[in-house]
Amino acid sequence: MISIKKLRKDFGPRTVLNELDLEIPAGQATGIVGPNGSGKTTTIKALLGLVKPTSGDIVVDGKSIEGEWLYRSKIGYMPQIARYPENMTIGELFEFIKNMRGSDTNRDRELLEYFDLDSEIDKRMRALSGGMRQKVGAILAMMFDPEILIFDEPTAGLDPKSSVQFKRLVHEEKQKGKTVLLTSHIMSEIEELTDHLIFMVEGNIRYDGPMRELMELQQEQRLEGAVAKMMEETAA
Numbered sequence: 001m002i003s004i005k006k007l008r009k010d011f012g013p014r015t016v017l018n019e020l021d022l023e024i025p026a027g028q029a030t031g032i033v034g035p036n037g038s039g040k041t042t043t044i045k046a047l048l049g050l051v052k053p054t055s056g057d058i059v060v061d062g063k064s065i066e067g068e069w070l071y072r073s074k075i076g077y078m079p080q081i082a083r084y085p086e087n088m089t090i091g092e093l094f095e096f097i098k099n100m101r102g103s104d105t106n107r108d109r110e111l112l113e114y115f116d117l118d119s120e121i122d123k124r125m126r127a128l129s130g131g132m133r134q135k136v137g138a139i140l141a142m143m144f145d146p147e148i149l150i151f152d153e154p155t156a157g158l159d160p161k162s163s164v165q166f167k168r169l170v171h172e173e174k175q176k177g178k179t180v181l182l183t184s185h186i187m188s189e190i191e192e193l194t195d196h197l198i199f200m201v202e203g204n205i206r207y208d209g210p211m212r213e214l215m216e217l218q219q220e221q222r223l224e225g226a227v228a229k230m231m232e233e234t235a236a
Contacts, residue, residue, distance in 0.1 A: 001026035001148070001179050002047065007056035009042055009203075016042050018203040019056065029170070029180035031194035031211065033187070033227055038200040040183045041080075044150055047181075048077060060148075073101070076141035080153040082133065086126035090117065090136060093125065094143070103144055111139040115165060130157035138166055142173065149173055150181045155189060167193060187224035199227065201234045 002024035009017040017039045024030055032040045045051040047058055049065060049072065057064050060071045084093060094108045112118040115135040120128075128136070134157045141149060151170070155163045170193050174180055184190050190197070190211075197214055199207035207214055207230065211223060218226035 003059040005057045010054045027177045029194040030196040031190040034200035039203040074147045076146035078137045078141040084125045091121040108143045191223040
């Protein structure tokens with residue numbers, strides 16, 4: 001579904017993405033991991049059209065995204081830190097987004113109830129805690145039933161109950177055949193939610209394959225240990 005071809009991004013003299021070649025498998029969950037500054041978020045922003053690559057191409061469903069924007073309707077995105085109009089209520093924000101997209105979906109009501117936010121719908125965004133903002137971001141990502149879901153550090157700020165609720169929902173979306181792309185520094189979360197793993201260091205791909213194969217290769221029973229070994233090897 002998603003092909004990344006020779007993708008390069010330079011910020012001045014610094015190369016953030018070094019001619020990446022990736023195939024994001026359709027219908028399963030892929031985790032992108034790596035140390036800070038490895039290029040994970042830049043890769044996601046390039047896919048979303050928020051960052052213009054220096055060179056290379058990204059293809060979604062067989063079509064280049066260069067100069068395109070309609071493909072974004074297939075994507076639900078939950079950023080690590082989101083900015084919302086502070087004076088809007090939760091309900092007003094959802095109606096605003098639905099009007100912008102020309103959709104009359106009612107799934108936001110179902111998700112509000114699921115995340116225990118239905119009683120907070122008239123609360124203004126400026127009054128929300130960080131965890132409540134994360135729940136709003138999760139709802140916005142999933143409320144239009146997109147084919148592709150991208151989550152950037154999604155459980156940061158969520159309490160344990162909300163984290164479990166979120167992960168249960170991601171499993172349900174996977175079972176529907178959605179393509180899920182997830183970044184997280186919490187390796188247990190990656191291990192629990194994803195099937196395929198991409199390990200990045202300084203804009204380069206160091207591993208791209210089944211998560212279990214990496215653990216076997218590194219002779220580790222947990223992903224955290226396998227990734228720690230990979231980081232030690234790349235630093236050596």
